[in-house]
Amino acid sequence: MEMLRAIAIGLPLTVLVTVLALMIGTVLALPIVAGLRSRNRILWLVSRLLVDLLRGVPPVVWLFILYYGVSIGAIRLTALQAGVLGLGVVAAAYLAEIFRGAISSIPKGQWEASSALGFHRATVWSRIIGPQTARAVVPAYTTFAIGLLKDSSIASSIGVAEIVFMSSQYARQSGEGIMVFFVAAGVYIILSVPLGLLSRHLDVKMRKAVAR
Amino acid sequence: MIEPNIRTGTPVVRVTNLAKAYGSNVVLRDVSLTVPEGSVTAMIGPSGAGKSTVLRCMNLLEQPDSGEIEIDGHRINAGRKPNPKNLAALRRSAGMVFQHFNLFPHMTVLRNISLPQERVLGRSRDEANEKSMELLKRMGLAEKADQYPSRCSGGQQQRIAIARALALGPRVMLFDEPTSALDPEVGVEVLEVMKELASTGMTMVVVTHEMAFAGNVADELVVMADGGIIEKGEPGQILQDPQHDRTRRFLRAVLER
Numbered sequence: 001m002e003m004l005r006a007i008a009i010g011l012p013l014t015v016l017v018t019v020l021a022l023m024i025g026t027v028l029a030l031p032i033v034a035g036l037r038s039r040n041r042i043l044w045l046v047s048r049l050l051v052d053l054l055r056g057v058p059p060v061v062w063l064f065i066l067y068y069g070v071s072i073g074a075i076r077l078t079a080l081q082a083g084v085l086g087l088g089v090v091a092a093a094y095l096a097e098i099f100r101g102a103i104s105s106i107p108k109g110q111w112e113a114s115s116a117l118g119f120h121r122a123t124v125w126s127r128i129i130g131p132q133t134a135r136a137v138v139p140a141y142t143t144f145a146i147g148l149l150k151d152s153s154i155a156s157s158i159g160v161a162e163i164v165f166m167s168s169q170y171a172r173q174s175g176e177g178i179m180v181f182f183v184a185a186g187v188y189i190i191l192s193v194p195l196g197l198l199s200r201h202l203d204v205k206m207r208k209a210v211a212r
Numbered sequence: 213m214i215e216p217n218i219r220t221g222t223p224v225v226r227v228t229n230l231a232k233a234y235g236s237n238v239v240l241r242d243v244s245l246t247v248p249e250g251s252v253t254a255m256i257g258p259s260g261a262g263k264s265t266v267l268r269c270m271n272l273l274e275q276p277d278s279g280e281i282e283i284d285g286h287r288i289n290a291g292r293k294p295n296p297k298n299l300a301a302l303r304r305s306a307g308m309v310f311q312h313f314n315l316f317p318h319m320t321v322l323r324n325i326s327l328p329q330e331r332v333l334g335r336s337r338d339e340a341n342e343k344s345m346e347l348l349k350r351m352g353l354a355e356k357a358d359q360y361p362s363r364c365s366g367g368q369q370q371r372i373a374i375a376r377a378l379a380l381g382p383r384v385m386l387f388d389e390p391t392s393a394l395d396p397e398v399g400v401e402v403l404e405v406m407k408e409l410a411s412t413g414m415t416m417v418v419v420t421h422e423m424a425f426a427g428n429v430a431d432e433l434v435v436m437a438d439g440g441i442i443e444k445g446e447p448g449q450i451l452q453d454p455q456h457d458r459t460r461r462f463l464r465a466v467l468e469r
Binding site: 107109110112113115116117118119120123127128131132135 | 271273300303304306307308310312313314315316317318327328331332376377380
């Protein structure tokens with residue numbers, strides 16, 4: 001019972017870290033995609049280097065840097081802030097690549113038809129390319145979200161009291177060892193399976209409508 | 213080269229001294245072409261001759277290196293960066309039909325035709341839908357309005373694409389190999405629609421390999437090879453008695469197979 005209580009206390013933080021990091025990542029990914037698609041060589045290079053830097057360093061190192069290394073004046077990040085921000089910016093780099101791939105999977109003819117019809121750029125993005133990109137991105141995006149859900153456990157390394165943190169604390173205090181981690185694993189599965197199902201459901205539904 | 217027929221119709225499309233190259237690969241050399249109002253111009257020639265490139269330059273889907281394009285009085289000089297307003301006006305005057313239809317797969321047939329009217333001409337949704345349905349009926353496709361394009365055959369998709377372009381009230385219709393991606397039997401549906409369109413006096417430029425269409429429907433035939441126009445004039449005359457050796461070789465290849 002104590003064991004379940006420990007995990008139940010960790011659960012909200014796991015969900016919170018995942019959701020916030022995903023939101024930050026999604027929003028930050030958009031300007032990075034714009035940079036990666038830019039014809040301006042400087043913008044492109046900056047975005048490219050940023051993505052490679054964010055992806056090239058292990059997330060746990062980013063968390064350490066943000067948690068222990070950042071002190072701007074009186075501002076110091078809390079463990080939760082550092083965890084969300086760190087996972088968020090790393091997510092931005094991966095999501096930018098996912099979005100870029102989805103955009104370039106849209107056939108060239110869609111752009112040409114849009115130009116020939118005389119659509120403005122904003123209309124092309126909001127009505128033609130955007131919606132088709134959103135459809136193309138669903139499978140990769142949910143796969144990434146499920147990965148992020150599990151990677152949120154990295155935040156335990158700087159003391160965010162999420163599922164893994166609470167589990168290892170319980171294991172040490174109770175001396176019951178491995179059992180709590182099996183329960184934690186079950187909870188992760190229970191969280192991620194519905195996400196996967198939802199993704200496949202959406203994907204099939206949208207494919208039915210627009211299958212070429 | 214034969215002198216082009218001189219007709220009385222005012223030119224809707226005028227292309228002057230168009231040239232384009234990718235590095236050392238010259239795709240167009242000094243192409244000039246005039247399309248009088250109400251006429252049908254067919255462009256034929258071996259693949260790689262530059263027919264599609266000329267057509268795609270007409271509405272600036274492809275940027276020529278030099279030359280001048282004028283459609284319905286909207287003039288664009290290839291050397292300079294086009295003024296966006298002028299470019300939009302030129303594109304509004306020209307309807308484009310692609311080899312691969314390029315319908316929007318995430319919208320119903322009706323939305324495909326109505327959205328451009330709403331966005332480009334500022335029509336209300338009701339006005340646009342009314343116009344779309346009128347065109348779908350004319351294409352014999354009224355019952356497809358609420359389907360997605362993927363549920364339509366290639367011939368139907370191409371006719372929907374024609375309706376989408378017509379809905380914007382273009383002064384000229386540009387067809388880029390409209391039947392090349394279709395089975396011959398299905399292509400006929402599309403050719404019928406194009407014939408009907410020609411008979412109503414629509415100005416048309418058609419890049420095609422359909423020799424019967426080029427011979428029977430077109431008022432002017434343009435033969436291209438190696439990035440240039442090698443012959444142009446009355447279709448019957450060119451098909452019967454080509455002046456240029458390159459034309460003769462090409463016609464032999466397409467007609468005697």
